[in-house]
Amino acid sequence: MKKLFFALTVLCTVLAGCTAQGSLEQRLADAVASGKYMFGHQDDLMYGHSWNGNTEVDHNFTKSDVFETLGEYPAILGLDLGGIELGSPCNLDGNDFALMREAAQKHYKRGGIVTLSWHARNPLTGGDAWDVSSDEVVESILPGGEVNEKFTQWLDAVANYIASLEIPVIFRPWHEHTGSWFWWGTGLCTPDQYNELWAMTYDYLTEEKGLTDIVWAISPGASFSEFEAWEDRYPGDSYVDIIGLDCYSPNVPADSLWVPANEAFITEMHYCLGAIERMGREHGKMIAVTETGLETLGYPNWWTEVLQPAIDGFPIAYVLVWRNANEADKPNHYYVPVSDGPAADDFRKFAESEQTMFLSRNKLN
Numbered sequence: 128m129k130k131l132f133f134a135l136t137v138l139c140t141v142l143a144g145c146t147a148q149g150s151l152e153q154r155l156a157d158a159v160a161s162g163k164y165m166f167g168h169q170d171d172l173m174y175g176h177s178w179n180g181n182t183e184v185d186h187n188f189t190k191s192d193v194f195e196t197l198g199e200y201p202a203i204l205g206l207d208l209g210g211i212e213l214g215s216p217c218n219l220d221g222n223d224f225a226l227m228r229e230a231a232q233k234h235y236k237r238g239g240i241v242t243l244s245w246h247a248r249n250p251l252t253g254g255d256a257w258d259v260s261s262d263e264v265v266e267s268i269l270p271g272g273e274v275n276e277k278f279t280q281w282l283d284a285v286a287n288y289i290a291s292l293e294i295p296v297i298f299r300p301w302h303e304h305t306g307s308w309f310w311w312g313t314g315l316c317t318p319d320q321y322n323e324l325w326a327m328t329y330d331y332l333t334e335e336k337g338l339t340d341i342v343w344a345i346s347p348g349a350s351f352s353e354f355e356a357w358e359d360r361y362p363g364d365s366y367v368d369i370i371g372l373d374c375y376s377p378n379v380p381a382d383s384l385w386v387p388a389n390e391a392f393i394t395e396m397h398y399c400l401g402a403i404e405r406m407g408r409e410h411g412k413m414i415a416v417t418e419t420g421l422e423t424l425g426y427p428n429w430w431t432e433v434l435q436p437a438i439d440g441f442p443i444a445y446v447l448v449w450r451n452a453n454e455a456d457k458p459n460h461y462y463v464p465v466s467d468g469p470a471a472d473d474f475r476k477f478a479e480s481e482q483t484m485f486l487s488r489n490k491l492n
């Protein structure tokens with residue numbers, strides 16, 4: 128009887144969750160079907176340009192640079208797991224993992240969606256994610272490899288943290304693998320090794336740890352000339368739900384160079400989004416812009432004159448811009464304008480446009 132009662136309670140909770148928000152994948156698909164895309168911001172509730180929620184803790188997570196300018200939160204909150212593999216209390220950008228969990232849950236309760244990336248350290252050399260001094264790292268992780276056991280413990284740490292969130296998430300590991308700046312990048316392992324790394328991560332989390340409430344996103348980095356060649360570094364349709372794209376707008380040394388630089392970005396986006404749109408159609412996958420932005424927003428009308436022409440018209444579920452580093456930690460490293468900054472008005476225009484979805488009653492729910 129007790130068991131039956133428990134099973135009924137679980138069923139009701141699951142059903143209530145589904146009717147309140149729908150499945151994560153469905154919500155993303157609904158955005159695409161409506162011809163809109165959700166807006167995301169990395170670390171939005173954790174810190175901003177001139178505040179740090181890790182030191183001035185507010186368990187209600189009211190602060191956000193996006194909210195400060197728009198009066199609404201981003202629909203998608205990006206967070207990074209880098210550091211969890213070492214058992215560190217904070218991630219690579221200084222976020223307290225316990226607080227990050229609270230932020231993720233708060234965002235989900237508000238009706239938002241959480242996406243997790245993982246700048247994993249280098250398990251072979253002891254360096255960071257950007258340590259590309261050895262091209263044997265992926266090989267050494269795979270079954271039979273030198274650090275396979277150690278890496279399995281790292282996966283354990285990731286799985287335990289994701290399980291502890293108790294919410295569905297988009298997980299986006301091994302990103303920008305078409306470049307060679309991370310140890311899992313294209314020059315550092317063979318396509319088979321990359322695909323095995325992905326499959327191993329997927330199998331461990333889903334089969335071994337039972338984490339089935341994850342939407343899996345793969346994010347090649349844009350590279351105009353050889354973008355379509357990346358398809359061999361794709362683990363297969365049963366391992367992927369979203370095909371994403373990481374592509375940043377370049378900064379320029381002189382104002383006269385904005386026009387060609389912005390045009391080049393738009394051209395690159397069109398080319399790469401065209402390729403993943405085709406691939407998404409062929410493989411039955413959703414697409415998204417999983418990372419973008421113009422660091423410091425030196426071109427104030429970037430939102431409506433550059434980003435929108437670059438992405439509008441493509442069936443993307445969301446677009447996420449990178450983090451607003453705290454000025455004291457990493458100066459001039461921000462992607463969302465401060466509320467009185469020169470790019471704030473254009474950001475408001477972007478938010479008010481028909482296509483964009485933020486976390487407010489009338490636009491997301």
Ligand code: BMA
Pocket residue numbers: 207219220246449450457460
């Ligand atoms: C990079 C920069 C770094 C940061 C890393 C992981 O693009 O923002 O400062 O450590 O992402 O978040």
